[in-house]
Amino acid sequence: MSRIWKAFWILALALPLSVFLVWGIWHNAKLFFITLLNGLTLASLYFIVASGFTLVFGLMRNVNLAHGSLYLLGGYVGYFVGAKTGYFVLALAAGFVAAAFVGLLMQVAIFRFMQGQDLRQTMVTIGLSIVIADLLLWAIGAQVHQLSAPDGLAGPLRDIPLITAYSKYRMALLPVGIAIGVLLWLFLNRTRVGMMIRAGVDDRAMLAATGINVNLVFAATFAIGAGLAGLGGVIGAVELSMVPGEDVRLLLASLIVVIVGGMGSVVGAAVGATILGVAETYGLAYAPTYSVVFTFVILVLVLAFRPRGILGQAA
Amino acid sequence: MKSSKRVFLRTLAGAAVFAAFSGAAFAQQTVKIGLLATLEGPFAAGGADGMRGAELAIKQRNGMAGGKKIVLVKASSDAKPDVAVNATRKLVEQDKVDIMVGPLSGGEGIAVKEYSKTQPNITFINGSSGAQATTLVNPSPNFFRFNTEGAQWMVGLGKAALDKGYKRVMLIAEDYAFPYSQVQGFMSEYCRLGGKVPVKAWVPLGGKDYASVIARIPKDVDALLVVLGGADAVNFLNQYEAAGGDKPIVGGSITVSQDILNYKGKRRDSLVGTIAGAPIADAYDHPDFKAFVSAYQKEYPVSSGAYPSPSLFALVYYINMKAALDGLDAVKGDLSGGQAKYRQALSKMTLKTPVGDVRLDANRQAIGTTFITEVVKDAQGNLFNRVLRKVDGIDQMLGMPKEQFKMGSRDEPSCP
Numbered sequence: 001m002s003r004i005w006k007a008f009w010i011l012a013l014a015l016p017l018s019v020f021l022v023w024g025i026w027h028n029a030k031l032f033f034i035t036l037l038n039g040l041t042l043a044s045l046y047f048i049v050a051s052g053f054t055l056v057f058g059l060m061r062n063v064n065l066a067h068g069s070l071y072l073l074g075g076y077v078g079y080f081v082g083a084k085t086g087y088f089v090l091a092l093a094a095g096f097v098a099a100a101f102v103g104l105l106m107q108v109a110i111f112r113f114m115q116g117q118d119l120r121q122t123m124v125t126i127g128l129s130i131v132i133a134d135l136l137l138w139a140i141g142a143q144v145h146q147l148s149a150p151d152g153l154a155g156p157l158r159d160i161p162l163i164t165a166y167s168k169y170r171m172a173l174l175p176v177g178i179a180i181g182v183l184l185w186l187f188l189n190r191t192r193v194g195m196m197i198r199a200g201v202d203d204r205a206m207l208a209a210t211g212i213n214v215n216l217v218f219a220a221t222f223a224i225g226a227g228l229a230g231l232g233g234v235i236g237a238v239e240l241s242m243v244p245g246e247d248v249r250l251l252l253a254s255l256i257v258v259i260v261g262g263m264g265s266v267v268g269a270a271v272g273a274t275i276l277g278v279a280e281t282y283g284l285a286y287a288p289t290y291s292v293v294f295t296f297v298i299l300v301l302v303l304a305f306r307p308r309g310i311l312g313q314a315a
Numbered sequence: 316m317k318s319s320k321r322v323f324l325r326t327l328a329g330a331a332v333f334a335a336f337s338g339a340a341f342a343q344q345t346v347k348i349g350l351l352a353t354l355e356g357p358f359a360a361g362g363a364d365g366m367r368g369a370e371l372a373i374k375q376r377n378g379m380a381g382g383k384k385i386v387l388v389k390a391s392s393d394a395k396p397d398v399a400v401n402a403t404r405k406l407v408e409q410d411k412v413d414i415m416v417g418p419l420s421g422g423e424g425i426a427v428k429e430y431s432k433t434q435p436n437i438t439f440i441n442g443s444s445g446a447q448a449t450t451l452v453n454p455s456p457n458f459f460r461f462n463t464e465g466a467q468w469m470v471g472l473g474k475a476a477l478d479k480g481y482k483r484v485m486l487i488a489e490d491y492a493f494p495y496s497q498v499q500g501f502m503s504e505y506c507r508l509g510g511k512v513p514v515k516a517w518v519p520l521g522g523k524d525y526a527s528v529i530a531r532i533p534k535d536v537d538a539l540l541v542v543l544g545g546a547d548a549v550n551f552l553n554q555y556e557a558a559g560g561d562k563p564i565v566g567g568s569i570t571v572s573q574d575i576l577n578y579k580g581k582r583r584d585s586l587v588g589t590i591a592g593a594p595i596a597d598a599y600d601h602p603d604f605k606a607f608v609s610a611y612q613k614e615y616p617v618s619s620g621a622y623p624s625p626s627l628f629a630l631v632y633y634i635n636m637k638a639a640l641d642g643l644d645a646v647k648g649d650l651s652g653g654q655a656k657y658r659q660a661l662s663k664m665t666l667k668t669p670v671g672d673v674r675l676d677a678n679r680q681a682i683g684t685t686f687i688t689e690v691v692k693d694a695q696g697n698l699f700n701r702v703l704r705k706v707d708g709i710d711q712m713l714g715m716p717k718e719q720f721k722m723g724s725r726d727e728p729s730c731p
Contacts, residue, residue, distance in 0.1 A: 142359030146580030156559030165559035
């Protein structure tokens with residue numbers, strides 16, 4: 001693409017966006033900034049779930065369409081532990097561990113035998129997602145389960161300039177999401193295990209030849225990826241509540257995040273999640289009827305101009 | 316290859332003949348009823364309770380109607396019209412049910428009604444779907460609805476809101492046919508009496524995140540008209556409270572139903588005082604209704620996952636299933652002649668329900684009773700709906716002359 005065309009497209013995107021920005025602030029600054037905050041906090045939840053997805057899908061080339069089911073599982077486990085013990089931290093830990101354990105089982109018992117067979121993995125994970133969803137429906141029922149926010153985070157945060165009041169719990173999602181992102185990036189880029197994971201993805205045989213147990217490395221990665229979905233589930237159980245069907249919604253969100261942001265990149269997932277979260281909330285605030293469309297417009301634009309995602313690289 | 320194909324065909328033909336014969340023999344002592352409700356998606360909890368209600372109607376007569384044994388075939392959808400049609404199609408074309416009861420949700424009802432036109436020999440009875448258009452626009456000759464619909468359920472609520480001093484309300488509702496009907500039912504009365512609805516927010520069904528909508532609530536409204544159901548209602552109420560919202564709420568029929576008042580999580584005492592319109596009121600003290608409630612409680616104890624008191628979905632599915640069975644009794648199980656006699660009986664019957672008698676109009680749509688209710692808290696801390704007012708004999712025109720009546724949509728009615 002020539003530079004002129006590139007400039008044209010950037011302008012074509014940036015112009016309406018900046019017009020909207022100016023108009024939005026002028027029209028109702030409070031609404032505009034609350035919506036921005038809403039978008040970023042929703043993005044945080046999407047990022048936590050999608051980062052697990054990108055880890056498994058992008059780094060390991062392992063298509064896990066049961067990722068949403070792990071979210072649901074983590075959420076339910078978190079709900080029951082939280083309701084029983086009253087400690088939110090325990091609920092978070094239980095959700096992470098439960099989903100990580102199931103993820104580990106999936107990798108050890110199933111995916112190990114179909115490494116690199118994308119289509120087969122896809123079919124098996126779709127099957128698994130249906131089975132898990134139905135098992136959960138059978139065991140727990142279809143009632144809405146909503147975990148209470150921890151006492152310190154219940155209710156609104158008042159007297160914030162411009163936007164007056166905002167949900168404390170929701171506000172807390174933002175630093176949590178950022179912290180998980182930074183930790184994940186450090187883990188993958190600055191630790192030995194992270195290096196092994198990246199190396200294993202690039203050349204599995206070579207890594208094995210250096211004397212490293214590749215299956216163990218991949219199992220650990222899968223467990224972490226699944227655990228992040230479970231963790232997201234517990235966080236989502238407070239803000240969005242748990243109910244059958246959430247699995248599909250979060251799977252779809254994760255897929256969009258990974259496609260938009262670029263596969264296998266933690267930073268990409270952060271970018272993708274931010275775009276999706278912000279677009280969804282602004283859509284709901286300013287054009288609720290058409291809010292669903294915005295998500296797909298973004299998907300179309302990204303696939304048209306950057307088919308590998310905004311930060312994606314050639315495989 | 317060729318011979319194996321032939322063998323396969325022969326087996327298939329054999330199986331078909333067998334199925335045809337056994338089916339014919341079967342049809343003499345049994346009637347197959349298909350039951351469709353949402354066991355997935357945003358109304359999963361309501362769907363499960365709807366199934367309880369429908370099964371209760373069958374259990375109350377020991378699984379027999381019109382001298383025949385009732386065989387129930389269940390299917391699930393997720394509140395999406397196409398899923399509901401596929402599930403209905405499976406029940407009708409594959410399971411060969413004689414009578415269909417369902418679906419649960421508004422958009423689904425319109426879609427299933429359209430499908431019913433392609434199956435003139437099967438009788439379709441509504442589940443709990445409450446969109447006006449189902450029986451108002453191009454009604455189907457073999458689709459019956461023994462429950463009143465969304466707009467009828469809101470008659471009287473506009474006045475009740477004004478009596479509470481709510482002169483301006485903001486509307487928050489899901490963007491599909493059922494809430495359109497509910498809003499029309501509320502607003503046609505509310506606007507006529509001088510109320511104002513300056514902002515309407517139509518949100519996607521199953522949207523879950525209401526932070527943006529909450530941000531749009533203007534300071535100068537007295538209350539919120541919230542027409543959300545299932546998980547959506549729970550999320551909205553929770554997020555509104557967490558965001559520091561304190562405006563009173565006027566609820567749609569499924570916004571403060573038992574399935575919402577009893578979701579798993581902390582009780583929202585802020586709901587106390589919420590008024591709503593519905594075909595059911597938990598604390599209605601008519602003996603018929605009390606009998607229905609105790610039958611439900613006996614059959615489905617809370618420990619089995621049911622509610623302390625039947626939800627709207629349980630009642631409405633019960634009513635429609637009861638109509639199907641009463642109809643079978645009336646014709647002594649005779650479904651011959653494309654079920655013509657059966658339909659005749661359904662059209663003419665006065666159905667006895669726990670909330671009073673129901674008749675059908677020319678479009679096979681129920682004319683019945685609506686309750687205006689208010690959420691109160693009992694001694695055990697359970698939330699339930701008490702009756703503020705009962706309005707009988709509401710027809711689909713809501714008492715308006717036909718030329719004045721306009722069906723609900725996103726923009727209709729309007730009084731900013």
